[in-house]
Amino acid sequence: MVCSEIILAVKKLFPQFSVISCEENYADELIMKVTPQIFKEACLALHKILLSSVVMLFALDEREKTGKFVVNCVFLNLRQSKWITVSIDIPSETPYFDSLAQNMYSSSFFEREIWEMFGIEPKGNPDLRRLRLHDEVWPQGNFPLRKDFTKKVEGSLGEYKFSRVEGKGIFEIPVGPVHAGIIGPGHFRFSVAGEPIINLEQRLGFTHRGVEKLFEGRNCVEAIRFSECVSGDAAFAHSLAFALACEKICGVSVSGEAAYLRAIFLELERMYNHVNDIGGIATDVGFSFPAALSAIIKEGILQLNEKLCGSRYLKKINLVGGVSLNLDENKKNSTRIFLKNIKYDFSELTKILFSSVSFMDRVDSTGVLKKKTAKDIGVNGLAARASGIPVDLRKYFPGVYKEAGFKMAIEESGDVLARLRMRVSEFKESCRLIEEFLAKLKNGEKINFSPVLKEASALGYVEAWRGPVLYWLKTDSRGLIERCKIVDASFCNWQGLSYAVLGNIVPDFPVCNKSFDLSYSGNDL
Amino acid sequence: MKIPLAIIQLIFIILFSPFLSGLITKIKNTLRMRKGQGVFQPYLNLRKLFLKREVISETASWVFGVAPFVVMASVLTAALLIPMFIGQSPLGGAGDFFVLIFVLALGRFFLALAALDAGSSFTGMGSSREMFISSLAEPAVCLVIFSVSLQFGSTGIAASFGMHPVPVSLLVAGIALFMVIIAETSRIPVDNQETHLELTMVHEAMILEYSGKRLALIEWAAYIKQMLWFFVIAQLIFPIASFSCCNNFSGLISWGMWYLARIMIIVIAVAIVEVSLAKMRLFRVADFLGFGFVLAVISVICAILRI
Numbered sequence: 001m002v003c004s005e006i007i008l009a010v011k012k013l014f015p016q017f018s019v020i021s022c023e024e025n026y027a028d029e030l031i032m033k034v035t036p037q038i039f040k041e042a043c044l045a046l047h048k049i050l051l052s053s054v055v056m057l058f059a060l061d062e063r064e065k066t067g068k069f070v071v072n073c074v075f076l077n078l079r080q081s082k083w084i085t086v087s088i089d090i091p092s093e094t095p096y097f098d099s100l101a102q103n104m105y106s107s108s109f110f111e112r113e114i115w116e117m118f119g120i121e122p123k124g125n126p127d128l129r130r131l132r133l134h135d136e137v138w139p140q141g142n143f144p145l146r147k148d149f150t151k152k153v154e155g156s157l158g159e160y161k162f163s164r165v166e167g168k169g170i171f172e173i174p175v176g177p178v179h180a181g182i183i184g185p186g187h188f189r190f191s192v193a194g195e196p197i198i199n200l201e202q203r204l205g206f207t208h209r210g211v212e213k214l215f216e217g218r219n220c221v222e223a224i225r226f227s228e229c230v231s232g233d234a235a236f237a238h239s240l241a242f243a244l245a246c247e248k249i250c251g252v253s254v255s256g257e258a259a260y261l262r263a264i265f266l267e268l269e270r271m272y273n274h275v276n277d278i279g280g281i282a283t284d285v286g287f288s289f290p291a292a293l294s295a296i297i298k299e300g301i302l303q304l305n306e307k308l309c310g311s312r313y314l315k316k317i318n319l320v321g322g323v324s325l326n327l328d329e330n331k332k333n334s335t336r337i338f339l340k341n342i343k344y345d346f347s348e349l350t351k352i353l354f355s356s357v358s359f360m361d362r363v364d365s366t367g368v369l370k371k372k373t374a375k376d377i378g379v380n381g382l383a384a385r386a387s388g389i390p391v392d393l394r395k396y397f398p399g400v401y402k403e404a405g406f407k408m409a410i411e412e413s414g415d416v417l418a419r420l421r422m423r424v425s426e427f428k429e430s431c432r433l434i435e436e437f438l439a440k441l442k443n444g445e446k447i448n449f450s451p452v453l454k455e456a457s458a459l460g461y462v463e464a465w466r467g468p469v470l471y472w473l474k475t476d477s478r479g480l481i482e483r484c485k486i487v488d489a490s491f492c493n494w495q496g497l498s499y500a501v502l503g504n505i506v507p508d509f510p511v512c513n514k515s516f517d518l519s520y521s522g523n524d525l
Numbered sequence: 526m527k528i529p530l531a532i533i534q535l536i537f538i539i540l541f542s543p544f545l546s547g548l549i550t551k552i553k554n555t556l557r558m559r560k561g562q563g564v565f566q567p568y569l570n571l572r573k574l575f576l577k578r579e580v581i582s583e584t585a586s587w588v589f590g591v592a593p594f595v596v597m598a599s600v601l602t603a604a605l606l607i608p609m610f611i612g613q614s615p616l617g618g619a620g621d622f623f624v625l626i627f628v629l630a631l632g633r634f635f636l637a638l639a640a641l642d643a644g645s646s647f648t649g650m651g652s653s654r655e656m657f658i659s660s661l662a663e664p665a666v667c668l669v670i671f672s673v674s675l676q677f678g679s680t681g682i683a684a685s686f687g688m689h690p691v692p693v694s695l696l697v698a699g700i701a702l703f704m705v706i707i708a709e710t711s712r713i714p715v716d717n718q719e720t721h722l723e724l725t726m727v728h729e730a731m732i733l734e735y736s737g738k739r740l741a742l743i744e745w746a747a748y749i750k751q752m753l754w755f756f757v758i759a760q761l762i763f764p765i766a767s768f769s770c771c772n773n774f775s776g777l778i779s780w781g782m783w784y785l786a787r788i789m790i791i792v793i794a795v796a797i798v799e800v801s802l803a804k805m806r807l808f809r810v811a812d813f814l815g816f817g818f819v820l821a822v823i824s825v826i827c828a829i830l831r832i
Contacts, residue, residue: 286804
């Protein structure tokens with residue numbers, strides 16, 4: 001969909017629509033500049049046309065150059081495989097814009113984020129509680145992502161207000177942020193009537209490290225190691241998304257061997273995480289035999305990772321413009337043999353799980369996330385596909401996946417079992433894909449890359465094992481990062497979990513949680 | 526005769542009971558292709574806990590402090606009610622099977638109370654669940670006892686001790702009791718001793734606020750209770766005569782072997798059940814224990830029909 005088409009389409013729904021500028025800065029990106037007055041209507045119209053939830057909504061502080069803030073709202077056009085951005089300039093004297101949250105829930109958390117980080121108020125958003133800067137530590141009036149922010153200004157501290165469910169026999173169970181297992185910190189406030197959960201409120205942000213701020217001012221070619229630390233279990237996907245954004249800015253497109261290698265490692269990351277989650281689901285329902293078997297398979301993959309690239313968690317592979325290593329015949333063969341063995345183990349594992357009545361009873365129809373709810377919240381990735389929403393970036397932006405004949409898995413029921421089945425089919429598909437890519441891998445293709453650093457912005461995206469990882473990057477003329485906005489699939493999917501557990505009993509929460517398996521650090525940034 | 530017997534029996538139960546738990550864990554780990562901890566780990570855990578300092582909730586009253594001792598006292602009393610080596614129990618005449626149940630229930634009652642006393646939301650949740658489960662388990666145990674008493678013509682525990690043919694009624698009663706004991710000893714599929722998930726726990730949630738010596742007492746009491754029930758099941762399904770009827774040394778050895786072997790059979794059965802099943806959804810426990818109850822009813826009918 002080119003500019004003129006999309007403007008026409010929006011005008012049909014919203015006659016007053018006009019753009020200040022509209023450009024296709026890359027083959028897969030389109031950016032429309034509009035006035036703040038029509039921002040809300042324009043976004044709602046796009047939402048209706050594209051049937052896309054808000055994928056990203058973030059602000060930039062450009063007061064030094066233009067005296068304005070910029071707010072970008074990104075939609076995904078699946079039919080034409082294009083990211084469509086609506087951009088507005090907000091004068092620094094009047095830092096507010098019209099909230100979209102009342103009409104599109106998916107924008108709600110992004111708006112809260114903009115409010116706490118930039119102090120730009122989304123007018124009309126009923127819930128402006130802070131997500132990451134906890135009131136108990138961060139005084140009001142600190143906006144860390146503004147360029148003129150240097151250090152925390154002390155002031156009066158507040159307290160977070162949980163939404164309360166009141167009534168006869170309603171109890172509150174506070175859980176966390178420190179949990180009994182070795183997992184990330186997050187606070188969960190259950191309101192229960194006996195065992196069934198009436199409401200679940202999550203309070204995250206305990207691992208907020210200011211990642212986006214830390215990216216700023218770094219050389220975009222060197223900052224890639226940094227992106228590996230955003231979410232440890234998706235280190236490769238994050239660095240890949242970052243690299244892709246950088247490469248767009250520098251004007252290189254990676255194809256051939258490096259692209260295959262990237263796909264191989266991306267699928268390896270998917271495999272070890274999926275099998276880990278399958279084991280986790282088994283552990284959480286007390287089914288220890290398959291849990292032990294999954295642990296063996298996962299360890300096998302991690303050891304293979306180490307053999308192939310020297311890092312169990314696939315770090316230090318991606319570079320801007322390519323990959324840092326090569327697979328020789330020896331490594332390729334051992335990977336093939338390994339995959340063959342693991343397929344057998346994995347089919348044993350699934351056989352045990354799916355033929356156990358006691359296990360199936362626990363996962364079937366537990367933690368149902370309805371398709372409508374998932375769409376409204378903007379749930380994406382694996383959790384969305386398990387609820388019957390066919391979104392997979394590997395399908396819509398295929399690249400090398402096209403040659404391998406990628407098949408997207410999908411489930412309809414949206415329960416723990418559906419997410420489990422998704423993981424099983426994706427694991428198998430990943431196995432197949434890796435074999436295909438290995439066969440296509442030719443030695444000797446070298447990439448000559450000299451980065452052309454310039455002032456530009458671009459979106460890098462990858463379908464990681466949880467769902468899409470998005471990096472929106474803007475650099476200045478020296479190639480230093482001005483703004484890096486990261487959206488991990490966890491950010492939207494945590495909301496999905498809140499709705500999936502409603503009506504389930506408290507002891508089933510851990511298994512629901514594990515079936516989503518979301519990242520704390522990827523969400524808290 | 527009675528006092529040395531009581532001493533021997535108590536020492537045997539107290540010292541041997543943690544071993545059974547260690548053994549179950551070892552078997553489970555072997556089945557799961559894991560090396561796992563040694564069989565003596567429960568002893569080391571107890572030692573560790575006895576050496577540790579205690580942290581006691583600020584809201585706790587005297588109930589919290591006293592409960593572990595009541596629990597320990599109740600299981601030790603129960604231990605003295607059961608004939609273990611010869612055809613009489615050290616506290617013989619002081620109580621029958623029903624007393625055994627209520628003595629153990631006293632311990633559980635105090636534990637549930639102490640859990641509420643601690644004022645944590647998890648422990649309260651634990652006691653509510655524990656009471657839910659035990660309210661389903663106790664009727665089944667009572668029926669089992671009813672069936673056993675019909676068989677032997679007495680509710681006295683000592684009456685069931687000794688060599689006797691195993692009729693269908695006892696066999697069914699033994700199986701029913703086995704199902705209930707899985708709930709009583711908080712094992713899969715009713716509860717999960719290994720879990721770290723506060724939200725899914727039952728027994729573990731109840732004792733979450735305990736630490737140090739008091740926790741050690743509670744754990745030890747749980748080991749002893751488990752062993753007592755295993756022994757009762759073993760006596761119903763694999764009856765054994767008093768050791769005093771072995772007239773020579775080799776007879777005594779083979780008696781001892783069989784004595785332990787039947788406990789091992791139950792231990793292995795428990796371990797296999799734990800590894801091969803997933804934990805049930807909480808409200809499914811009612812179905813599971815309901816099934817145990819129905820088995821107990823069948824065993825009563827068998828006992829009436831004398832089969």
